[in-house]
Amino acid sequence: MSNPQVELHVTGYGVITLELDQEKAPKSAANFLAYVAKGHYNNTIFHRVIPGFMVQGGGMEPGMVQKPCDAPIENEANNGLKNNNYTVAMARTGDPHSATAQFFINVTDNGFLNHTAPSQQGWGYAVFGKVVAGADVVDKIKAVKTGRKGYHDDVPKEDVIIEKAVAL
Amino acid sequence: MELHAPPHWRCVDFISDLHLHANEPLTFQAWGEYLQRTTADALFILGDLFEIWVGDDVLADPSGASTGFEQQCAQVLRAAADRTNLYIMAGNRDFLMGPALMQACGCTLLEDPCVLEFGSQRWLLTHGDALCLDDKAYMPFRALVRSAQWQRDFLEKPLHERLTLALQMRAQSEARKQGNTVYADVDTVAAQSCLETLRADHMIHGHTHRPARHPLGVQHDRWVLSDWDLSAQPPRAEVLRLSLVPGEHGPAGKARVQRLSPANAIAAKPAD
Numbered sequence: 001m002s003n004p005q006v007e008l009h010v011t012g013y014g015v016i017t018l019e020l021d022q023e024k025a026p027k028s029a030a031n032f033l034a035y036v037a038k039g040h041y042n043n044t045i046f047h048r049v050i051p052g053f054m055v056q057g058g059g060m061e062p063g064m065v066q067k068p069c070d071a072p073i074e075n076e077a078n079n080g081l082k083n084n085n086y087t088v089a090m091a092r093t094g095d096p097h098s099a100t101a102q103f104f105i106n107v108t109d110n111g112f113l114n115h116t117a118p119s120q121q122g123w124g125y126a127v128f129g130k131v132v133a134g135a136d137v138v139d140k141i142k143a144v145k146t147g148r149k150g151y152h153d154d155v156p157k158e159d160v161i162i163e164k165a166v167a168l
Numbered sequence: 169m170e171l172h173a174p175p176h177w178r179c180v181d182f183i184s185d186l187h188l189h190a191n192e193p194l195t196f197q198a199w200g201e202y203l204q205r206t207t208a209d210a211l212f213i214l215g216d217l218f219e220i221w222v223g224d225d226v227l228a229d230p231s232g233a234s235t236g237f238e239q240q241c242a243q244v245l246r247a248a249a250d251r252t253n254l255y256i257m258a259g260n261r262d263f264l265m266g267p268a269l270m271q272a273c274g275c276t277l278l279e280d281p282c283v284l285e286f287g288s289q290r291w292l293l294t295h296g297d298a299l300c301l302d303d304k305a306y307m308p309f310r311a312l313v314r315s316a317q318w319q320r321d322f323l324e325k326p327l328h329e330r331l332t333l334a335l336q337m338r339a340q341s342e343a344r345k346q347g348n349t350v351y352a353d354v355d356t357v358a359a360q361s362c363l364e365t366l367r368a369d370h371m372i373h374g375h376t377h378r379p380a381r382h383p384l385g386v387q388h389d390r391w392v393l394s395d396w397d398l399s400a401q402p403p404r405a406e407v408l409r410l411s412l413v414p415g416e417h418g419p420a421g422k423a424r425v426q427r428l429s430p431a432n433a434i435a436a437k438p439a440d
Contacts (some may be wrong), residue, residue, distance in 0.1 A: 048417065048418055050288070050421060052288055052421075053288040053419075053421040054418075054419060054421070056418045056419075089419075091417075091418040091419065092414075092418070093414070093415075093416050093417075094413070094414045094415070094416060096414075102418065104418060104419065108288070110288065110419070110421070111172075111174075111175040112173065112175045112177070112286075112287055112288075112412060112421075113175075113419050114175050116175055116176035117176070120414075121178050121414075122176065122178075124175075125419050152417065
């Protein structure tokens with residue numbers, strides 16, 4: 001069975017195609033596909049952009065309005081997948097098992113985000129897929145101008161909007 | 169020289185300018201206690217750990233010219249290196265530390281400067297003396313004593329002679345300190361250009377004994393470590409700690425920087 005793919009159509013930037021690793025990250029992949037299916041990611045933004053690190057999105061509408069999410073999922077960071085350049089992983093709070101809809105795309109090899117121990121500090125961030133087309137789109141996003149907005153740092157000055165997410 | 173922190177490192181400590189000496193037992197004691205109990209994944213000592221270091225052969229001194237203080241310090245380092253990763257950079261006092269000491273203690277000698285990649289940031293580590301360009305008298309002296317020729321000649325002298333020379337140099341330096349000498353600080357332009365050349369975000373150094381954080385332009389800054397003198401009033405001792413803490417809004421790539429007393433550095437859980 002081939003792995004599922006999802007297209008992120010980013011207004012003015014282009015299309016990023018993600019391939020999800022259903023075998024190694026079944027829960028994260030199913031969770032992501034469920035949000036795609038119900039249209040959650042349509043009209044969300046990449047709200048946290050840090051060149052040399054990662055670009056994060058999928059949880060906020062333009063204007064930094066938080067979208068409601070489903071229950072958090074189990075952290076699958078111990079699946080052996082690494083937070084390497086152009087991989088996609090689940091974002092979360094300090095609690096390892098708190099990921100809902102937000103995800104991030106690594107824009108460099110972030111070894112220190114990998115799972116090292118089943119502890120609060122060592123859980124790491126669960127990689128569940130990778131960019132298979134549109135890496136240049138990711139490169140354009142990571143280069144946008146950012147600043148502080150309310151309680152949030154590294155917010156693009158001009159909204160980077162995911163117009164729609166489409167499962168292929 | 170570049171070091172890439174292994175992925176599991178969450179907490180890294182920096183200290184410098186302990187100027188360990190047999191006549192400063194309080195500083196030795198505080199340092200020993202901190203090394204025995206620190207929970208950091210790595211400890212970097214950025215120069216002038218020792219007030220005097222006349223050569224690694226002081227550790228195996230059959231002549232009895234040394235006091236045994238160096239062996240005591242080496243034991244503390246050895247015990248700490250069994251528990252955590254220990255990196256040592258030479259300063260302007262202890263630049264004769266060499267491979268024999270490192271091997272005896274299980275430590276790694278760092279070149280000056282050295283870049284540490286930790287999280288998504290690059291930290292430039294240096295003792296700092298090479299950047300104090302206004303110290304016009306010191307610069308030629310530094311070039312001389314850091315030359316291979318001078319070091320070879322010096323280390324060929326008998327240990328007791330080296331110890332005597334070192335004590336004389338220390339007495340001269342102490343006498344200078346009693347005067348109104350204004351000490352040079354790190355040159356801002358040199359620091360900035362060093363950061364740019366090595367593509368580093370932040371600098372950490374000791375040497376000047378003027379703990380502070382100096383912004384360098386928009387992107388960069390320079391963190392200065394405190395010296396340790398536990399018999400001063402008030403006593404001085406500080407640990408600079410970098411920790412990677414998962415952010416509330418997603419993964420954190422930038423380390424949090426804290427200045428801690430040795431007691432607090434011991435008590436705090438890593439990345440608490």
